[in-house]
Amino acid sequence: MPTNDPVKGAGKIDTPALVKALRQFLPNAAVITETEALRPYECDGLSAYRQIPWAVVLPETVEQVCQVMSLCHHWQIPVVARGAATGLSGGALPLADGLLLSLAKFNRILNIDPIARTARVEPGVRNLAISQAANPYGLYYAPDPSSQIACTIGGNVAENSGGVHCLKYGLTVHNVLELKVVTPDGHLTTIGGPALDSPGYDLLAIMNGSEGMLGILVEVLVKLLPCPERAQVLLAAFDDVERAAAAVGEIIAAGIIPAGLEMMDGLAVRAAEDFVHAGYPTEAAAILLCEIDGTNEEVSDHIRRARDLLLKKGATEVRTAQDDDERIRFWKGRKSAFPAVGRLAPDYYCMDGTVPRKRLPEVLTRIGALSREYDLPVANVFHAGDGNLHPLILYDANRPGELRRAEDFGADILELCVRVGGTITGEHGVGHEKIHQMCVQFSAAELEQFHRVKAAFDPSLLLNPGKAIPQPKHCAEYRTLARDTLVPPGERSKAAG
C-alpha cells in the first residue's frame, strides 16, 4: 500500500468538542462518528484500500460547507471531499484523523438554459442526470464516463474525467465554464464564468483534475452540446490484438474523427457478452467499436469509409448496428465491461495509462507478456482512439501475495506507459494509488512546483493531504528501494519484502 508523508490530523483534538461545534450548524444526522455508520465511507471504487474516517459530515447548503471548512481550518483538521465514490485511484479514500465531506446532498440541477446551452448544477448531481435533463431541448453533456449513472459532476471535475465521447468532444476540462469553490479557509469564490473565458490565469485548467486538493466544488456550470442528428456504430472483429490496435491509428489518420473509438480484447468481449448479451462475436481476439455522428448523409459516408478501412486493415468482420436498439446494446456491452470482467475473478484492479496511439500494438503485446510473467490474467477494455488503456488485472485478494503481485504488475504497466512517451493516468487520477509512479513520471523539481501550486490554493495543506503529489523525499526512497528497475518483473514482490 503506497504511503506518503504523515499529515496533520484530528488525533490531537478534542472529539466531543469538535462534534459539538459541527452540530451547531449541522443537523445531528449530518454528523456521523459511530464506526458502524462510518464503514460505508471507508473506500471509493478502488476497494483494495480502506480506511474508516474520523467522522463524516453531510452538509446541505453552501453556507454549511463554508462553516465546515472554516471550522476545520481553525482546528487544522484535514478534509477529504467525496462525491459518489466511484473513483478508481483512492482519491476519496478517507483519512483516519480527518473529516470526510460528502457532497451527496448537493443533488439539484439548478438551471438548464437551452439558449445559452448551459446547465448549472450542484456538485452531487450525477453525470447522466445532466444529459437527461437537457435532452428535451435536444442538448446533452458530452463527457460520459462509463460510470455515468453513478458518478457526480463534482467528482468528474476533480478528476477531469473522460468517456467514450471525449475523443471528439473533449474531456471535462473542455466542457466546464464556471465553478463555485469553497476555499480551504471557508470562503466562497467563483472561478470562470458564463462567458467563454475570464481575465487572468486559467484557473479552470488547474481546478479540473485537481483531485479535491485545491478547493471544495459547490456549483458547476457546464456546456451543453446539440444532440447529433444521427449516430451510428460499427463493430469490427479482429483475430489479432495487434492488428486491431494498429487499425485505430489508421482511422484517425484517414481524417475521420469518430465520436468514440473503443477497443475490447477477447477476454473482455466474452465477459461482456456473458453479462449483458450485447451480441458480440465471442470468438474474436479483439473488437473495435467505432461510433460516427453528424448529419445523416455525413454519417452514411463516414461509416462506409471506416468500414472499408477496417476491412482493409484486417478486420475479419465489420457489422453496422441495424437500429438504435442494437447500437445501444453494443455500447451497453462496453459500458458494463468493468463489472462484467469483475465477475471472472474475486477481485480486479483497473489501470489507466495513456500512450501515443502508434505505440498501442507493442504496449498491448508487452502487457500480455507481463500477464504471463506475473501469472495473473488481464483483460483490456479501453478508449483506444485516445490511447487511454484500461488493463483490468484479475486476482484474488484472499490468496497470500496476490494483491501485492497485482499492484506490481500494475506498476509495471504504468512505467511501461511512461517509457513509451505516455502517462500513468489518463482519467482516473493519481489519488492514493499511483503516488509512487508519479516519481517515475516527474522530476523532483516538477513535483516541488506542484507542491507550490497546491500551497497557493491551500497554504495549510488541509485538503486531501498526502494524495496525488508525492514528496520528492519519498520518491528518492522509492527509486532506490522498492522499484529498482534491475529487479526482474515478478521478483519485485519478493525483493520489496
Next chain:
Amino acid sequence: MNSGQDLSTELREHVLQAAAEDKRLELLGGGTKRFYGHPTTGVPLEISGHRGVVTYEPKELVMTVRAGTPLAWVEQALASEGQMLPFEPPHLGDRATVGGTLACGISGPRRPFTGAVRDFVLGARIINGRGDILRFGGEVMKNVAGYDTARLMAGSLGTLGVVLDVSFKVLPLPERELTLSRECSQPQALAEMNRLAGRPLPLSGACYDGRRLHIRLSGSSLAVAAGKNHIGGDEGHSQQLWQDLRELSLPFFNSPQPLWRLSVPASAPPLECTDKQFLDWGGAQRWLVSQAPPESIRTMVEKLGGHATLFRGGTRNQRIFHPLSQPLMILHQRLKQAFDPKGLFNSGRLFPEL
C-alpha cells in the same frame, strides 16, 4: 523546417543570471503582440532563436514545437499534411511565434465551435523563476497526472515562466468550407447565432459586422451541404472575411479610438451602448470601439456575466484586463509567487499587482 536550434540551456542561463542579479526580464517572441496587456519593463529576453519543430507525426495529430518557432512555419508544416491549429490564432504580423500565441491565449473565429488555444495544449516545457526546466503534460491525448500546469500557461502572458516548447493537439483541415451571409439587425443576428449553435450543424464561424450576419460551415462536403440547406442565405466568397477577422484587419478595427474586447455569454442581449460593434464567436466575443469611460463599459459587461479587456489603444497605464475579485487576486499573487518568486518575468504585464 530543419533550421531549428535548441537554446534551452542558454535561456536557462539568462534566467539564472537575472535571478542572481535581481533583474527583470521581458520575454519577447516576435513582438507582434507587444501592445497587448500592460507595458512591462525589463531586459528583453529574445526567445525567437529557440525554434524548430521537435516532433510532428500527422497520424498522431500532435505537434511539439519550440516556443520561438514562427507561427507561419507551423501552419505551413501542418497545411502540407492537411492539418491545422484548430483555434485559428491571429498572427498580427509576420513574426508571430508559437510562444507568444500560447502566452497571449488569443483565439480566432473558430473558437466557440472547436476550442481555444488552451483547449489544444497537451504539454509544455518551461523554465520557472528558479531556473528549473520543468515538463508538464506530454504528447498524449489524455493526461491527468499532476495539476494541468501546461494549460495554465495559455493566456498567462509570460508571467509564470519561459515556455520552451509546447505540444498541441492538431486536427485535419475540413474537407469543405463555405460561408452564408444575409442582412439583418443585431438582435436578429444574436437570436439566429444562438439558435444555430443549438442545432447539430458543422458551424465554424458566426459573426455580425453591423449589417450582415455571416455563418461559416466546415466539415465533410455532405455535412456542409446539409447545413447550407438548413440555414439558407447567400453563399459568398468569404474566406477573406474570416482571415481578416482573425487578423483584426477589417476596416472596423482600424479606428484610432480604443478597441475593447468584451467576452460575454453568447446569449447575452445587445449591449446598452450605441458605439460601433463587431460581433464574433456567435455573440460571445463583442468588439467595441468606444471612448466611453472604462468604468461604464466594465459595469455594463459585468451585468451580462462577462468581462472587458482594453485590447488596443487608449492609455496603456490604466487597467487593461478586467479587475479580479479580491480572493482571486490573492490567488493570482500566490500562483505568481509559486512559479516566479522573484518576479522576474513580464512584471506587471497581466496585472500591475503581478
